[in-house]
Amino acid sequence: MPFSSLATSQLARPARVARRYTAFSQAPDKTSSTHPGYAKTMRRNMSVNQYLGELLLGTDPAMRLRVAQTGLGLLLMLTGMAVVLWAAWALHLPRAPLHLWTLSSLFAIVMVYMTIRCGWSQHFKDPSLTLPQMAIAIICSASGYALMGPVRAIAFPNLLIILMFGMFGLRAASAFGISIFALLAFGLSMALMTSIDPDSYPPTVELAHFMMLSIVVPAVSVLAGRLSRIRRRLGQQKQELTVALEQIKLMAAHDDLTGLLNRRHMQVLLEQETQRSLRSGRGFCLALLDMDHFKRVNDRHGHAAGDAVLRAFANSAQAVLRRSDVLARWGGEEFVLMQADTSIEFSRATMERLREQVTKLELTFGEKRLHVSFSAGLTEHRAGESVTQTLERADRLLYDAKAQGRNRVLAD
Numbered sequence: 214m215p216f217s218s219l220a221t222s223q224l225a226r227p228a229r230v231a232r233r234y235t236a237f238s239q240a241p242d243k244t245s246s247t248h249p250g251y252a253k254t255m256r257r258n259m260s261v262n263q264y265l266g267e268l269l270l271g272t273d274p275a276m277r278l279r280v281a282q283t284g285l286g287l288l289l290m291l292t293g294m295a296v297v298l299w300a301a302w303a304l305h306l307p308r309a310p311l312h313l314w315t316l317s318s319l320f321a322i323v324m325v326y327m328t329i330r331c332g333w334s335q336h337f338k339d340p341s342l343t344l345p346q347m348a349i350a351i352i353c354s355a356s357g358y359a360l361m362g363p364v365r366a367i368a369f370p371n372l373l374i375i376l377m378f379g380m381f382g383l384r385a386a387s388a389f390g391i392s393i394f395a396l397l398a399f400g401l402s403m404a405l406m407t408s409i410d411p412d413s414y415p416p417t418v419e420l421a422h423f424m425m426l427s428i429v430v431p432a433v434s435v436l437a438g439r440l441s442r443i444r445r446r447l448g449q450q451k452q453e454l455t456v457a458l459e460q461i462k463l464m465a466a467h468d469d470l471t472g473l474l475n476r477r478h479m480q481v482l483l484e485q486e487t488q489r490s491l492r493s494g495r496g497f498c499l500a501l502l503d504m505d506h507f508k509r510v511n512d513r514h515g516h517a518a519g520d521a522v523l524r525a526f527a528n529s530a531q532a533v534l535r536r537s538d539v540l541a542r543w544g545g546e547e548f549v550l551m552q553a554d555t556s557i558e559f560s561r562a563t564m565e566r567l568r569e570q571v572t573k574l575e576l577t578f579g580e581k582r583l584h585v586s587f588s589a590g591l592t593e594h595r596a597g598e599s600v601t602q603t604l605e606r607a608d609r610l611l612y613d614a615k616a617q618g619r620n621r622v623l624a625d
């Protein structure tokens with residue numbers, strides 16, 4: 214090959230490789246997120262996974278958890294059975310009884326799964342069927358022990374797993390009951406095999422097995438019972454914390470004396486309403502209310518009477534206002550009312566109704582009777598302005614209302 218052609222061919226190679234690479238990289242790759250079919254493929258894959266997940270576990274989160282836990286337990290049983298079958302095959306043990314055992318155990322497993330998955334178990338106090346599941350697994354294990362001959366010791370760790378698995382959810386009495394049941398089932402299996410086949414199941418060995426089980430099984434049940442108590446206590450504490458958190462949230466948002474929203478929370482709501490109004494173009498009305506001559510109430514009747522007046526005002530206001538209206542204690546004897554999606558005319562009418570209602574209030578302190586009133590400045594939030602600007606306008610109107618003799622609502 215002439216040098217020039219060699220050179221050309223050698224030089225041309227990288228270019229071809231590069232072209233091939235480019236062609237390859239530009240080929241429609243369905244696994245690439247830029248490929249138009251990618252989203253569709255992902256959707257299809259997702260839906261297959263979702264479909265299988267929903268078919269096996271269900272959609273209700275509590276049911277999914279229950280079935281998943283049962284599934285894990287059953288999977289362990291299945292793998293245990295596989296080990297037994299393998300050992301039987303390797304040691305040339307009689308197959309027929311083991312196959313019958315495998316089939317009946319599989320039937321029991323499927324029945325348990327179906328009972329939980331189909332929701333039939335929800336009629337019971339414990340929808341996870343912990344005790345029946347454990348009892349079935351123990352019976353399978355004890356009957357397997359009778360068939361496994363030289364490899365029957367496999368059944369012991371299996372029994373411990375069953376006990377550990379189920380006992381987390383059981384109360385101490387049930388945990389104790391099921392461990393007695395396990396001892397009886399294994400004791401029966403051992404006694405039976407000792408009398409039927411003493412060569413493979415020598416009485417001394419079986420007695421030693423049983424004695425060991427009698428020590429280990431109750432010990433596991435005690436430990437599992439303790440764990441279950443800790444778990445229950447943690448659950449209870451979590452519940453108490455949730456309730457406490459709810460109370461704290463409530464207290465953080467409300468005023469102790471009147472039960473109305475407090476200033477901090479109202480400020481958040483006002484900001485939210487301003488943003489909402491900016492997006493929707495629908496305004497809201499704001500009123501600043503202040504009790505008249507409140508200092509005099511305190512001075513003449515005492516601070517407790519002043520507190521009672523504030524509470525009475527809050528109660529009667531809530532009776533007049535709509536559920537969508539938000540009234541908050543702004544501080545001292547001052548309140549803020551926010552009415553969303555409300556015209557100023559409607560808002561003014563509401564304020565007048567409230568004013569009349571409050572003037573009709575009659576509070577008695579011993580011999581003395583007390584009438585109160587409030588003054589208010591009412592305005593509409595204007596698009597684009599801040600809450601502070603709206604509040605300042607309401608405050609100016611309130612000031613004017615006070616200046617004009619009190620017990621009145623001034624709106625702009």
Ligand SMILES: Nc1nc2c(ncn2[C@@H]2O[C@H](COP(=O)(O)OP(=O)(O)OP(=O)(O)O)[C@@H](O)[C@H]2O)c(=O)[nH]1
Nearest residue numbers: 503504505506507508509511516517519520545546
């Ligand atoms: N009882 C009681 N009094 C309060 C509370 N918060 C504030 N006050 C009192 O409310 C009074 C407010 O008085 P001022 O601001 O002078 O106003 P006013 O007497 O209502 O007079 P005008 O507003 O001009 O009608 C003060 O005496 C405060 O001590 C409270 O929670 N309970």
